[in-house]
Amino acid sequence: MTAAAPGAGGLAGDDGGRQRSEPMRSEPMLSEQRGLAAWLPRRLAEEQPAITVVGDFMLDGWWTGSIDRMCREAPAPVVDINRRDFAPGGAANTAMNLAALGARVSVAGIIGADDAGAELRRQLLAAGVDTALLAEHPGMVTTTKIRISSGGQVLLRFDDSAEAVPADALATFAAAVPAAVGRQDAVVICDYGTGVLAEPVRSRLIQTLARRGQDTLVVVDAHDPRPWAGLEPDLATPNAQEVARMLDLRLGNGPGRADVVTAHGGELLQATGARAVVVTLDWDGTVLIPAAGNPHRTWARPATEKQASGAGDTFVAALTLARAASLPLTASLDLAQAAADVVVHHPGTSVCGTDELGRYLESFADTALAADELERHIHAHRSDGQRVVLTNGCFDVLHRGHTRYLNQAKQLGDILVVALNSDDSVRKLKGPDRPINSVADRAAVIAALSCVDYVTVFDTPTPIPLIEQLRPEIYAKGGDYTPEMLAETEAVEAYGGTVTILDYVAERSTTAMVQRIRNGEGAPVPEA
Structure with a gap:
């Protein structure tokens, strides 16, 4: 039995100044908790932090079928679809994971007035997410990513998205920013490059959040976090490929990527303006680069699931929830790794909830x-x-x-x-x-x-x-x-x-x- 799983803090004590008042209880105060335990997800859920997710909301489709013949017109297999599943993706998946972990979640963004947008909103509402500021616009197309699979193997993915976001939709969204991010325990900015967070939305977000107090955590999860450097986020969470593009690096695919990323930690912190950068390395886990202190690693549990997607969204959600509840940074990172390890063993776009994460951590009790x-x-x-x-x-x-x-x-x-x-x-x-x-x-x-x-x-x-x-x-x-x-x-x-x-x-x-x-x-x- 392998005990490779989520970690506990390597640099514990790095609470980053985030403190919340906590009642007397038999369990340690969250701000003092260094290791992971089965009770921790439940305790974090009890905090119910108010978190807003802002950004690119998408709908993921997972269509499965059988292949019994080839197409007459071309040398391509014919997939007879027998099941169609849809799940919130992108920023919506982050919101779904936050809700499943116990946060009070609201979302802000722009979607199309189409069937995909209606399905996306329906699923968010069913999960208890506040969608009042998720605006529909007739000139938008809700970004949809549909994967076609057979026999457990994804064969094709086709994407549908808007060529441009209407200017009036951006102006309306920018005006709603103060209401969206005010008085929140945390704000997660999910910028995947669809244009929803273009100007004037970006400037309004930076302007509004620059005045935030110490009690509001800001996390930037962006394909390119550099445009958000002026926000001075608490955390930026690029993946290895995004880091390579930002710094013009060749990282390869081996475990040595963590060493290369760490060696360029100062450049990453400067480029992102963040107080700490967490680089996700998929099957190699993550590496934390804080502005003060030493780097910290987590290691992922390998998964053979070929149809898993969205583990990065789960990671960001769990990391944000834990930090918003004052769990030390390294312990938060390790909890997030645990949550990601859970979902990579699930097919499709899935979420990690409080009970499942607790059972996962409990499984190490007799190890x-x-x-x-x-x-x-x-x-x-x-x-x-x-x-x-x-x-x-x-x-x-x-x-x-x-x-x-x-x-x-x-x-x-x-x-x-x-x-x-x-x-x-x-x-x-x-x-x-x-x-x-x-x-x-x-x-x-x-x-x-x-x-x-x-x-x-x-x-x-x-x-x-x-x-x-x-x-x-x-x-x-x-x-x-x-x-x-x-x-x-x-x-x-x-x-x-x-x-x-x-x-x-x-x-x-x-x-x-x-x-x-x-x-x-x-x-x-x-x-x-």
């Missing part, structure tokens, strides 16, 4: 593998040419130091295995009052990190027996060690492995954190 079963998985990965990284620790109360070095460990190879000390082992190391969390709970939290592929538990004084059984190519350790100080080094080097020491975050200590909790103290106040 620790026995050493023998883990060895079989590792053998298969090694046969595919993948390098295994192993690290170990108690991981009793997850904190910034843990997640930072686990993300670093993942980047040393292809497969990351985390070995947890058993409860008895923790008591021997830390004392009779530890661990705070049982090994089952600790395994669930660690397994929910997108950078972690497998979790196992060991009960020996050191992980040497496990190392000798699994023979990882790289043994990683975080802390103020040298390889010579570790008892494990001799065992690793005996079979040709490498020991790597990762960053030590001195200001983060589980012991100190536990003591503050027991003393009823809050986080230490930073020095002036």
Whole structure:
């Protein structure tokens, strides 16, 4: 069982100044939550943030049929359509996902006074989305993308859209902007280049949102976010291809794209004007580039579903919801990755709801593998040419130091295995009052990190027996060690492995954190 899934924050503590008052409850305050848990989607939904989605609203069609003959007029297959499904796409899909995750959603845009527009509005209203500012115009054509498939394979997609947006429609939309985005917890701008957000709409949005207070989050999800740089958005979410076009880069298709993007992080921040840029890398996950702090990665769960679409919209929706509710930025990123992982395993354009996301996260509660079963998985990965990284620790109360070095460990190879000390082992190391969390709970939290592929538990004084059984190519350790100080080094080097020491975050200590909790103290106040 692979534990590759959504992550928890690698740079936790980066709340970006977004704070909301929260009631007393048994669960941690959202602004202090670092890892993912099954209760988190429900807790976020309880916040019910008011979010407006502005931009390009589309209708996706998924038509399926059978192929039994070839066309007489040309060497082309004939598809006998037996099913026609429609789903909101583009900005509408973002709105649908936000509503499914518990937000109070309103939308603003322009659609045609046509059958596609009527179907789009009907589905949005059925999902509880406020469409009062989704204007119909007789001179518009609702953008429609219809995919024809057979046997699970998309054969063709044909698009229908307006050649130009009528000037009077743009003027009316621009006049409605203040009403659309005023007093919202978040605004998502979805600009896919259809012309709906052209002038004067863009200038009015920038002018209006430039006066926003700190309580309004602005996310720009655009094919080219550069025209929105004057808005100074909180987040910009281009994908790898869009970054390549913006910066004139050649990214290729391998996992090294994240390194290239990170190396050009300063240029991306300047080009977008954003406080943080999240670059989505499809099957390679995402990379976060904040204006202050270090980059953070998430890793996606591979999917074989050939007819999935709209995972990027789901990602943006979950990211926006989480940030609007004050979840730290890196934890929000990891939650968004989890939501995207859910929908890529669904056919068509689909949404990820609160309950489904909670069940997905809950599935990692019993994820620790026995050493023998883990060895079989590792053998298969090694046969595919993948390098295994192993690290170990108690991981009793997850904190910034843990997640930072686990993300670093993942980047040393292809497969990351985390070995947890058993409860008895923790008591021997830390004392009779530890661990705070049982090994089952600790395994669930660690397994929910997108950078972690497998979790196992060991009960020996050191992980040497496990190392000798699994023979990882790289043994990683975080802390103020040298390889010579570790008892494990001799065992690793005996079979040709490498020991790597990762960053030590001195200001983060589980012991100190536990003591503050027991003393009823809050986080230490930073020095002036």
